[in-house]
Amino acid sequence: MGGVTGNGHNVRYISSQEGKGHMPVTKKDIADYLGISRTAVSLVLNNTPNSTISEETRANILRAAKELGYRDAEVSPKLCYILCNRSSEDPLYVTDLKLIERVASRHDYRLLFMNIGSTHKDYTRLEKCLGNKEISGVVLSGDIDERMLDIMERSGVPYVVFSSLEHDNVNIVEPDVVKIAYECTNHLIAHGHRRIALFSGKIDTPVHRKSLEGYRKALLDAGIPYDVSLVQVSKEEDGYELCGRMDALDIPYTAAFCVNTLIQFGALQRLKDSGVHVPSEKSLIGWGMTDLVRMSMPPLTAFHIDPAEKESVIFRLLDVIDGKDEERKRVYLTDVKLFEGGTVAFCRNSQ
Structure with a gap:
């Protein structure tokens, strides 16, 4: 008999034959055994660089893989x-x-x-x-x-x-970035906003050019004049800095479309630090479904692809x-x- 401690709860002991019979041990088996996500197991067993898996969890996964009889099929595609x-x-x-x-x-x-x-x-x-x-x-x-x-x-x-x-x-x-940018901007317009900023990465990147295109199309369809001063660009995609720049330049706006949730999250932090309440004083919308969307307080409003x-x-x-x-x-x-x-x-x- 052998055992592996995963998350400290519901530790299960198995015989040396479990996982070594006719059915090969899978990453899901290891994940279920340790009570962790299959993604974490995959990142460790695939030796993915730059992963955020802790050394303790990595060691547990490798030990469990060995004890359960996991065999990495080098011939697998x-x-x-x-x-x-x-x-x-x-x-x-x-x-x-x-x-x-x-x-x-x-x-x-x-x-x-x-x-x-x-x-x-x-x-x-x-x-x-x-x-x-x-x-x-x-x-x-x-x-x-x-x-x-x-x-x-x-x-x-x-x-x-x-x-x-x-x-x-x-x-x-x-x-379809143009469509997503259009939907994001139009959502703000539907909520009565007309002074809508665009917080973007460098415009010479195709995805950001398409975001600008969708943003401008939504304004045009709503009869809202395009104001170039509302378009703020950061090569580093730093929403905190972009939001601060609007304040420093005294550019009035009531809402911002952020081309990704990283920029949106940074802008939210800047507004919080400045004592501006979101969303009653300023609204923010972004696109992409990332961990930041739900981790944020309040959660980020965002469009995303299914x-x-x-x-x-x-x-x-x-x-x-x-x-x-x-x-x-x-x-x-x-x-x-x-x-x-x-x-x-x-x-x-x-x-």
Whole structure:
């Protein structure tokens, strides 16, 4: 008999034969045994870099895997999620990574993770990773440059871009950012707001250009003049700084559309620190369903793509791997949902 302590509760002891018979031990078995999430088990067993799993939990998972008889099938097919020019701690991509790992696992694929930038060293890492012939397919996400695409093409490894990318002849699955930005801005307009700021990352990024397009279209359809002073940009996507800049420049506004929940969360903190009540004095809306949405006080109001539709990125990749659809195309994710949260209210100020 052997046992492993997981979260300190409901410790279960099993015989040495459990998990070692005809049915192979899975990551879910290990997760259930320890009383933790399957994502945490996957991050450890896949040796995912930059994960936030504690050393104690990591040790428990590895010990449980050994005692339960888990065997990592090196011959099992592998997919790789490659995040380009974005922090591995960005809440949007962490959420996407978890979702993609779950879907890949359901189709009996291991998911590897790689975080790269636009440096010679990173390009070399990418070439080496793709050249070892162990990866069946790649999901390429983040801010992707031409060199990365060139390396992908030359490698011959099937891949799908999961990002806004202005490029032809590439398999792309992306949220309909123009539609999402339009819905976010229109939601504020429906609540009586007319002085609506846009808090964005650098506009030369495709996703942010599309956010600006949707924002402007919503204003135009509502007969609200476009005021360039209300568009504030931060390369670092620092909502705290963007909100502070509006105050410093004395630019009046009653609401802000934030292009992601990281900016939205930062703006909320700045308003709180300034003694401004959200949402009665200022409303904030963003897009993306991340951990920040529910962790925030109040919870963030945000539009997001239905997770079930996001799973189509893996389905598309599997079709490419299997050669079921050789036509390269762009697929838009359009099933937009609203998480009500608590950061939007009807406008009480006609600034």
